[in-house]
Amino acid sequence: MGETEGTPLMRQYRDIKQAYRDAILFFRVGDFYEMFQEDAVEASKLLSIALTSRDKSSDTPIPLCGVPYHAATSYIAKLLRAGRTVALCEQVEDPKLAKGLVRREVVRLYTPGTLIDSEFLPAAESNILVAVATRLRTGGPDNKGYAIGLATLEVSTGDFWLSEFHGPRAETALLDELARLEPKELLFAEGPPSDEHQWMNGLTGLRCCAQPAAWFDLDAGRLRLQEHLRVHSLDAFGCHNLTLGIQAGAAVLRYVRETQPTASLDHIRQVRVRHQHDAMHLDSVTIRNLELVRSTSRTDESSGQSSTTLLGVLDRTVTAMGSRLLREWLLRPLIACAPIEARLTAVAELHRHLDTRVRLRSALRPVQDISRLCSRMSLGVANPRDVLALKLSLSSLPAIHAELSELKAPLLIDLTASWDNATDLYELIEQAIVPEAPVSVRDGGILKDGYHPDVDELRKASREGKGWIASLETKERARTGIESLKVRYNQVFGYYLEITKANLGKVPPDYIRKQTLVNAERFMTAELKELEERVTGADTKLTALEQQLFEQLRTELAAQTARLQEIGQRLAILDVLAALAETAAQHRYVRPSVDTGPVLHIVQGRHPVVERLTLSDGFVPNDTHLDLQTSRLHIITGPNMAGKSTYLRQVALITLMAQMGSFVPATEARIGLVDRIFTRVGASDNLAAGQSTFMVEMTESAHILNCATARSLILLDEVGRGTSTYDGLSIAWAIAEFIQAPSRLGARTLFATHYHEMTQLEGLREGITNYSVAVQERNGHVLFLRKIIPGGADRSYGIHVAQLAGLPEVVIHRAKAVLAQLESTTSSQAPIRETQQALQFDSTLPAPHPMLEEVRQMDLFSMTPLDALNRLAALQQRLLQEE
Template structure:
């Protein structure tokens, strides 16, 4: 029987071998000349995702993409959730004997991307692994593009979900058995478009993980990193390391440290609060400036941009740690000239973190060495500037900076100011760096001079003034003669090609000169490649120092950005305390304060504690500013705990362990839940998880059901928050249920506030000011008028409202009972007693 493989071409057999070596779920891009080719099912699957034509050759489905644009096509496949294996040509096809050798050089998944054209410079790209244990879940996270490697453990699935929402990972590794179980039971709540990736269970083996991590980090024990007792976290870290090594197809030498962190060191912000407060992503995609990140991001470096995002999503819970950040920001605010110089110096620094990683994994070019050189060259000046700032954190960060003068000097001596993009093109090194390279460059130059002289000589010998000596990659050097002059071509010319306007020839002398020129050029390119690899090895030996410097520069950049925002916008330093209080004078919403250029934002006070001012009931009309105000308070607490100044006249902030928000459900309707169900699920989460150290903001609890059901639930929730000792959190409760204001009569911790309104005839002016006391006017019809409802509808609504308030509607299908009359003890329907009079 004939072996099917025997009918395949050598190249196709090579492809099939590579396909067997690639992960079974990966799409294989197979380099053939100037294209990456895809075959069989990979081609069918990838062609529509990459928007290329699917064709057939000898019955085999195939498609291809040009090699110089491959990263853009890889990005499309990754966005579609695919994994990609790259098979490269391992030798020059011109020098190959037989079929060109090819091998898989990398496997790219969402969490192992290294290419800058695919990565977002302003956010980390975390690959994480999760290992459920008997009592806790281990979590390991690694940003492959920077070497940032951390581990922690969480108590339960809810803790895992919180961590996923904080990290926004690109990919999550799970033991295959866990992946299968969670697929059946339901996935934890994770931010889109994170990819769940099953891997072999044995990759999480504890002993294998310990051994691999110790070898990677060059230590005998992980105890020095704080890993004692964190077995499931160590198992997860081992799986991450193994997965990355397999993806890179080489040692991950840029992973030089491991950090253990504790989740209780950070204020918890779940997915709902991140969305409702619009911290880093706007609710509407085209409004990035309308986020807290958009306001604060005055960073000058990519490292700072990524770290700022993390600080926003992971505010601190330790007064001393927050104080260190605030001391640094205050020192910078006090010296605006120094701050400006500092920011200008930081602007000269590019992405050192990701550059040193590309050099480690072999994907960097000569231009990356210049990025490193210029970034490190800025360090001495930065260190000198920082010496003028009296803040412990600044001193610590300055001490972590390494300028590495020997390394920067070496790069300066070696690499030209404008090197080519590709290291195999040559032209990277300065004259004088290597004597052998200089000789080869001289030989190539002289050969080209000889060829130019040959053109002049042949023009003279033949009398053909238009004769040209040209070059292309297919034919090498040749002599081109136009049709009009073909009769003057000497007998020793050898015809090589006929073209539209004439013919091309070669001569023995020309080919001899070509051999000298191209031989010298090829040898010089090969030598440059060797020299570059040797230089790269010298540079990567300083990886740990460069990474530490990059991290310190990122932190300095964030502090400088916060200082710049504070100085420009009149922010003040908050006072942090462990007491459960919140006292803000003239607080402003940081985003709206930034966006409102044409009018002044109206500031407001806030006073909350767990005794006399624990629950603030806020009433007032739609569009008056209730929702803005309660979000504002949450943002000011977050700003304070991340170490930022705040937009206020003064602020005393008692540390919060969590910020809970219930202010809308637009995001969750696609999950198949009604608005009211989403509202109740979010309320349940708050009531079941809040503590006396939490901050809660509630907007319109109970609005998604009937009036009496909604009022009943809102009343019960408010009572629970006030009366239930394990909760009793500082709470802002905005509502249209004016009946809730009666709680202040029976509970000392409840205080009523309203949003000031001024009436001018039929006009209503919203003053945006929060005042003590309650109101029972909603002005809903006025808002409807502003929204553009027809005049007839507005007039009829006013008529119905007057009838309802005056108990004047007749029996023709219209309600008769006004709330004011019920409360006064008037007519009462038997089936619906006044709910809160017992």
């Protein structure tokens, strides 16, 4: 061991680092956070700072780098973005009072899921930490199923939720929930790899951390939660039947306590249980395909814009709390008429009263992030500027209440019931904190004159002392005759008299030499020393007293956390309702009618995102009428680039918007409640999972057929295109029949396809209707009218689209010739027609082929959908071979 490694400081460093081996340790030394050894090597690269060494003369110098303590925040943020955690080690005693080595402790561990500092948190997004507890269960038809518990904690606001998922689809439900939450960090119990953790293989970009299995113990965990929440039973929070959810909840709470050892967690006042049937279940595929919160466009993602997402169009909130709540409403639409109507009625009233809406939004605009501010109070990290931000927010409450007093919507009345203007808290801050308070309590100058007599006295002594020192300079110039004599100050030497070398002969004998410079000498006198002690003593005492009184004020505000959280929640709801009304007014949205009926009826519907884009011909609206009884499945045909996918998505988005409580882009909309929305659109592979484009397509299709109900809305776009024509047609045909059959599924469905043969289903199956995209041909040119009209299309105009894409003319001419030849070969159509009839499995039709009896005897619907499709595809191949 080198000499440097054996110093007391380095021994202290190694002892602390041992407990935080996976983090970069910011080790406070004076005015710097220093990093040593492997931390220094890594941090110097990630932070682009110089790498040096400690004791360069040693045979084994220790790598060293450092950052100023007052600028540490930006460096920590950079390390977090690089996926690292940071342990902040502070000097926990005054170096002037320390006997020997200054005592140091880690006071914060910065991890992606436990951030509370506004500098690290995006205002409009939640910063979620989750824990997952799993248990492999036996039983059921496949003798295998999972039980999974999920705990969700937003440390910066105190929102704490528990959930459980059971059965063979528990993994899928968990992954869908994680897609909605977009957590920053996930905890699970450490142990040998097992089938219970296979679901983690699909997670990308998420920090997954194994924690001690003991943290997930049920009995100990229940006691830990009860102790923290100060209750004798968790039943009061609706946790009656939870086990794994409690285990996950205890683990996530323990993790926060371990990573924030000096922080109080009193802002986590309650735990709520989230059930799967509380809201519409949107799976990860649907969230992605509908571009609800993230754009699938790489260009849009890299620019950080959200204008091409539904959230980007709807988000006209004026507070950070409102923006986060709007995202929550968007990803969890309601599935009960009463709360939907309550939201719509509130939006309608704010929509009608323009002046009130404008004044309300103006009053909300100064409101800061109360949810996070009160959490920072409770955690003991709020600074004077945070307290002033809270005061500014509270100052808006009377004006907000005044605007709501005349409104009659029941939800708005509920929000104003027992309204709290928090005048006492506003006055408390107003009397204490100066309007221009610094960020750090160490800087002093926080409290107003007159707030505390001791502060006033020390402040007076400091001011008078500095005045005395200033007058001393004049006095000494007159006494010595040295006109250039100056009284100066620095942190190392304190106050001193500086005299140039040319005037040293005039220095009085009572001057005490303090420091020699190249061109001057610095001196001290007994009088200056006495004044210095008086001034610096007053400043030190004043700073310490202000810090103490500020912490007392912060503690008083922290005691009001529950009250402030309630205020923040009400303001967030008001902000979202007013924003939805504002969006409706600006974009000509109408109030939808939502009921439990079988009809989904939209007149002149528009895609809320696409219509905001710059379109040369403007946006073409379309009607939709889906009825569970008469027209539940629409076969939509037409050329590429004609707007089929846009149409499908706009129906889903209008339905989702209505059930979240928003007005919709249409002239009329009646929405029969939808329990889930499923989408199978686009073509993509999953190379990480070894799945081809077609396999992904079939997996997603199987998921829909296995999970949808008659109340679901299904969007299918080009199913079966990833394989051969006959295979694809067979699969698409069978899926359509499975969905339309009331005895099997009978869900409202939009099925876009290029298999024009499927239009024959309209005359063969009840509940199926053909629609197509209108196309106009003129002088050899094709014009896509983007209008959905009754009837099927008989052409795809693919060659025309290829021409628009810029394929060479020689290729286009050859393609037209080949197409003409294929269309003239009538014999090639026979197998397809025969197969279509065979796939009807209807015994009342004449048998077009001897193999039909085999089809009739197949009980396809007793199989899983994917097995049935495989059987039909095999039969299709045999038919083709015989032909």
